[in-house]
Amino acid sequence: MLALKLAYRNLMGAKLRTWLNMIVLSFAFLVIIWNKGILNGWDQEARRDTIEWEIGGGQYWHENYDPYDAFTIEESHGKISDATQNAITQGDLTPILISQATIYPEGRIQTVSLRGIDPEQKLLLMPTVNLESDMEEIPAMIGHRSARNYKLNIGDFVTVRWRDINGTFDAKEIQIVHIFKTNVSTLDNGVVWIPIDRLQDMMQMENEATILVTSQESGSIGSINGYEFKDHYFLLTEIREMIEMKSVGGSIMFIILMSLSMLAIFDTQVLSIFRRQKEIGTHIALGMTQRQVVALFTIEGAMHSILAAILAAVYGAPLLYIQAVNGWKMPSGTDDFGMTIAEIIYPAYSVGLVVGTTLLVLITTTIVSYIPSRRISKMKPTDAIRGKIQ
Amino acid sequence: MNNHALITTDNLIKKFPVGKGWFTALNKINLTINEGEFCGLVGPSGSGKTTLLNIIGSLDIPTEGDAHVLGQSISGLTIKKAAALRNHHLGFIFQTYNLLPVYTVYENVELPLLLLKMSANERKKAVLQSLEWVGLLDKIKSRPAQLSGGECQRVSIARAMVKQPKLVLADEPTANLDAKNSHNILKTMEKLNSELKTTFLFATHDEKVIQYLQRKISLDDGRVVSDESTSSH
Numbered sequence: 001m002l003a004l005k006l007a008y009r010n011l012m013g014a015k016l017r018t019w020l021n022m023i024v025l026s027f028a029f030l031v032i033i034w035n036k037g038i039l040n041g042w043d044q045e046a047r048r049d050t051i052e053w054e055i056g057g058g059q060y061w062h063e064n065y066d067p068y069d070a071f072t073i074e075e076s077h078g079k080i081s082d083a084t085q086n087a088i089t090q091g092d093l094t095p096i097l098i099s100q101a102t103i104y105p106e107g108r109i110q111t112v113s114l115r116g117i118d119p120e121q122k123l124l125l126m127p128t129v130n131l132e133s134d135m136e137e138i139p140a141m142i143g144h145r146s147a148r149n150y151k152l153n154i155g156d157f158v159t160v161r162w163r164d165i166n167g168t169f170d171a172k173e174i175q176i177v178h179i180f181k182t183n184v185s186t187l188d189n190g191v192v193w194i195p196i197d198r199l200q201d202m203m204q205m206e207n208e209a210t211i212l213v214t215s216q217e218s219g220s221i222g223s224i225n226g227y228e229f230k231d232h233y234f235l236l237t238e239i240r241e242m243i244e245m246k247s248v249g250g251s252i253m254f255i256i257l258m259s260l261s262m263l264a265i266f267d268t269q270v271l272s273i274f275r276r277q278k279e280i281g282t283h284i285a286l287g288m289t290q291r292q293v294v295a296l297f298t299i300e301g302a303m304h305s306i307l308a309a310i311l312a313a314v315y316g317a318p319l320l321y322i323q324a325v326n327g328w329k330m331p332s333g334t335d336d337f338g339m340t341i342a343e344i345i346y347p348a349y350s351v352g353l354v355v356g357t358t359l360l361v362l363i364t365t366t367i368v369s370y371i372p373s374r375r376i377s378k379m380k381p382t383d384a385i386r387g388k389i390q
Numbered sequence: 391m392n393n394h395a396l397i398t399t400d401n402l403i404k405k406f407p408v409g410k411g412w413f414t415a416l417n418k419i420n421l422t423i424n425e426g427e428f429c430g431l432v433g434p435s436g437s438g439k440t441t442l443l444n445i446i447g448s449l450d451i452p453t454e455g456d457a458h459v460l461g462q463s464i465s466g467l468t469i470k471k472a473a474a475l476r477n478h479h480l481g482f483i484f485q486t487y488n489l490l491p492v493y494t495v496y497e498n499v500e501l502p503l504l505l506l507k508m509s510a511n512e513r514k515k516a517v518l519q520s521l522e523w524v525g526l527l528d529k530i531k532s533r534p535a536q537l538s539g540g541e542c543q544r545v546s547i548a549r550a551m552v553k554q555p556k557l558v559l560a561d562e563p564t565a566n567l568d569a570k571n572s573h574n575i576l577k578t579m580e581k582l583n584s585e586l587k588t589t590f591l592f593a594t595h596d597e598k599v600i601q602y603l604q605r606k607i608s609l610d611d612g613r614v615v616s617d618e619s620t621s622s623h
């Protein structure tokens with residue numbers, strides 16, 4: 001306690017240097033907390049959106065289904081059994097049939113993923129209710145990114161051409177009845193949604209599906225013949241890896257700022273041990289042991305981090321708070337990168353994040369302060385008192 | 391004079407390594423200094439005054455022989471015990487004052503008491519008392535840089551006296567002061583010696599100091615060449 005008090009007095013006496021060190025260090029604090037907060041917020045939102053819009057409580061994939069291999073799409077479908085049909089009726093599952101097709105918006109050719117979904121499903125946030133229609137043309141909905149890319153508006157007709165199960169080409173008009181907005185770009189980019197029964201008709205895949213989405217409440221409902229269950233860990237891999245990759249950028253920034261401030265603190269320590277020899281000798285003459293003086297100087301250096309944390313809290317907390325409330329507006333166009341990302345990310349700061357960062361900075365600063373201070377224990381008190389050591 | 395020995399040295403030798411050999415800074419010093427004395431080590435520069443004072447102050451150790459201070463053998467002290475001896479019983483006054491520049495006058499004087507873990511109330515009383523002795527109650531909030539040399543040395547006396555130690559060691563306390571200030575601080579120390587019975591041991595070659603001493607121990611070339619008490623005081 002005494003060392004803390006004395007260290008505080010010494011530190012506050014060296015005004016300019018202390019402030020400079022503290023300001024750099026407090027930036028390091030804020031950068032890491034802010035960056036991690038944004039990524040946490042993004043991660044949480046992306047997971048929530050993906051679960052609510054796309055994967056529910058997990059998905060059963062047809063055993064041949066591989067989203068990265070377009071050539072297997074034609075074999076990735078299977079009959080919906082009676083038991084599965086029961087689960088669908090009970091609201092535990094909803095089937096999705098996936099196939100490939102070509103559309104011709106304004107005379108251009110675009111390959112799209114044509115997906116059939118139950119217009120009455122309530123399991124996902126997909127606004128499928130818009131597909132309920134008994135019109136002659138096939139009602140279709142697309143996401144706003146696709147709408148922009150294909151220059152399609154509500155009410156537009158577009159020709160779709162596909163190959164049915166027998167390999168025969170066929171073509172029909174679809175009409176865009178709805179354009180939805182989602183943060184989950186995989187439901188949007190290059191995807192056209194139509195009622196599942198119409199797609200089954202077109203493909204001659206009566207009562208078949210590619211994936212079966214479970215509800216968040218039910219999750220896996222046991223094994224289904226010909227299908228494999230994919231859990232959240234598997235289905236959210238991409239988000240997890242992306243967030244991990246993005247953390248690297250923030251960490252590099254943090255490491256640079258930390259190195260700068262550690263260098264400054266190290267320098268301050270070396271300088272003050274050199275310049276304050278007389279003080280060191282005086283402390284010893286007044287009855288401190290060399291080890292106590294080492295501790296005093298170490299604490300003095302380490303205290304930079306405590307004061308920096310306080311400083312960061314003073315000017316940073318309001319900034320972080322405002323950001324947490326108002327969110328961080330992503331630059332327009334970010335959502336075209338194929339990532340699941342909201343237009344506004346609300347950073348999520350956790351106690352663990354703040355405490356962890358503080359501890360990390362505190363420990364690093366203590367080590368950096370201790371290393372030069374060790375020299376004190378090798379000083380001869382009689383020389384130190386006269387300030388003679390070179 | 392009370393003959394209770396506070397310091398004794400016993401064939402004390404101090405050698406410093408110089409180049410490949412040794413330099414003998416103190417050569418077989420045998421001395422006894424009693425409680426309540428106001429005495430000084432005098433002699434030309436390089437005669438070993440500071441070296442002896444440092445050993446008595448447990449800041450250094452003898453090469454051979456020993457010194458006993460308050461009954462404790464200096465060569466036998468651990469680092470911790472030596473620190474405790476200084477902390478509880480010794481006060482130091484230096485030629486260059488050695489005040490902590492970022493502390494106020496009050497904080498400088500308070501420091502030894504903080505190390506003694508004294509309560510805040512006791513500390514305050516003692517600090518104010520000590521500053522009153524040296525006549526600096528009006529400079530409590532000043533920092534050393536705002537004080538004159540004489541004032542700095544008075545703060546340093548207050549710091550040495552604040553814990554009312556048994557022994558105060560003063561190494562060339564007037565070397566950086568003018569005549570008026572030198573007399574001023576010596577009178578203060580003389581008064582403290584007679585009122586509180588604090589033992590003072592100086593190291594000096596300054597005539598202004600020497601005239602106040604009740605006992606002059608002359609050193610030359612690391613030896614005691616004379617030891618005279620004056621009864622005029």
Ligand SMILES: Nc1ncnc2c1ncn2[C@@H]1O[C@H](COP(=O)(O)OP(=O)(O)O)[C@@H](O)[C@H]1O
Pocket residue numbers: 406407408413415433434435436437438439440441442593
């Ligand atoms: N640490 C040291 N290393 C080598 N020689 C020293 C050391 N300290 C003192 N001396 C030498 O010892 C002698 C006595 O020094 P000192 O006690 O400081 O003398 P004084 O205080 O009487 O002027 C001097 O010749 C000095 O050079």
Ligand SMILES: [Mg+2]
Pocket residue numbers: 439440441561562593
């Ligand atoms: Mg000297």
